[in-house]
Amino acid sequence: MLRNKGQSVQCPNHRGHCSANVSEREPIGDEGKYNKVLGDLISQDIKISKFTYDGDSRAFQGVRNSHGHNVGHLRDLRHLGNSLKRELNKAPFSKGMLKGHSKTNIRNRFALSVKARCMAELKAAHNKYQGDIKVLKKxxxxxxxxxxxxxxxxxxxxxxxxxxVCAGTNRQAKNFMPNNFNVRMVDSDQQVLKKCLKMVLGPAALDATKLLTTTQKCEAANRLFQAVNSKSVTFSRNCVGRIHGQVHKLNNSYADSVIAKTMELHANLTQSSKVIKQLAYEDCNELKRKRLSATIKARALRARTRNYRYKLHEELHYGKGISDPKPDFDSLPHLKHHKYA
Ligand SMILES: [Zn+2]
Ligand SMILES: [Zn+2]
Structure with missing residues (x-):
């Protein structure tokens, strides 16, 4: 964004040679604008017919502006799941429904459990009916x-x-909630929960997720760029260079990238030197780690660790009574009619 690319940009007060090519006032998170720019760029080679997005409608508008109004929109599963969790966390459930434990914690875990269940049901049903949307809706x-x-x-x-996903053996009923915990829903709670579930499993939602597409790859790429361009630091001089360096590293593996870069700078590394050995060692480690973390065994292990930590957290919280001090608003009579939930 910073190299001089020929645009005339008003320079407020930078000393020396100014390399800015966007105005200081330009919003940088404008997904509508950048999606239009990207859409125009690829329109020669690719025609977009369906666009999966994270719920930011400006992004979708941007794509439509460059690829016409026939572009269909699909929702990203992950973001939809997170929206469901957020709504569950603030939905008007009755007070007695999640009684007996520290409120926000158990509520959060209830939301997490419901979200996980919905996603699992959706994926399993898709699998079974090969994505037949009519059957799924039914x-x-x-x-x-x-x-x-x-x-x-x-x-x-x-x-x-x-x-x-649930065989009727109570194993799926708890998920992330404590084993000894019981949800007690009154009629209105069931209706509230039903409305929430329809966010993911209702007919409109099924249409929007019919291809089970996600924006995971896009998010993964963003994450990799963030590793060298963190949000909290503005690299005003070498932002582009940092990105290019990261891309080079990811495409060529760490060791090859370093060797290529040093050769380019005429700072050749000596064969079988300590540096080369270290590079090879780290490359090998990285490869092993990547291979291992994708296996089913490793995934099962991560799930077990997660469950174990949840249990551990439970013991800490409820066993020893550790909790942060909270202000007691109940003693203030003029605030009685407010709800501080
Ligand atoms: Zn300037
Ligand atoms: Zn069940």
Whole structure:
């Protein structure tokens, strides 16, 4: 963004040669604008017919502006799941529903469990019906009511019949919640939960996720760039260079990238020197780590560790009574009619 690229930009007060090519006032998070720019750039080679986005409607508008109004929109599964969790966290459930534990913690874990269940059901059903959207819309009606029953403590024959992940053996009913914990839903809670579940499993949502596409690859690329261009630092001189360096490293592996770069600078590394050995060692380690972390075994191990940590956290929290001090607003009579939840 910073190299001089021929545009005339007003320079406020930079000393010396100014290399800015965007105005200081330019918003840099304008997804609509940059999606239009990107859309125009690729329009020669690629015609976009469906666009998966994270819920930022400006991004979608940007693509439509360059590729026409027939572009279909799909929702990213991860972001949709996170939206569901957020809504569950602030949904108007009754006070007694999650009684007995520190409120925000258990609420969060309830939301997490419901989200995980919805995602699992969706993926399993997609798998079973090969993405047949008509069938999915039909079966999800029963899935929604089954999930509500399952979380409400009635895990059994309905789960076995309609659920795609819960066999009716109570194993899926708790998920991230403590084992001894029971959700007690009144009628209104069930209706609230149903509305929330429809965010992911309702007919409109099923249309928007029909190809189960995600923006994960895009997010992964962003993450890799962030590693060299962190949000909290503005690299006003070498931002582009840092990005290019990272791309080079990721495409060529760490060792090869370093060797190529040093050769380019005529600072050749001596064969079989300590530096070369260290580079090879680190490259090898990286490769092993990558290979291992993708295996099913490693994934199962991570899941086990996660569950173990949740249990551990539970013991800490509820066993020893550790908690941060909280202000007690109840003693202030003029605030009684407010809810501080
Ligand atoms: Zn300037
Ligand atoms: Zn169940």
């Amino acid at each position: 079966v999800m009606v029963d899935v929604i009511s089954t999930i509500i029953l399952c979380f409400n403590g009635y895990c059994g024959t309905r789960c076995a019949k309609y659920s795609y």
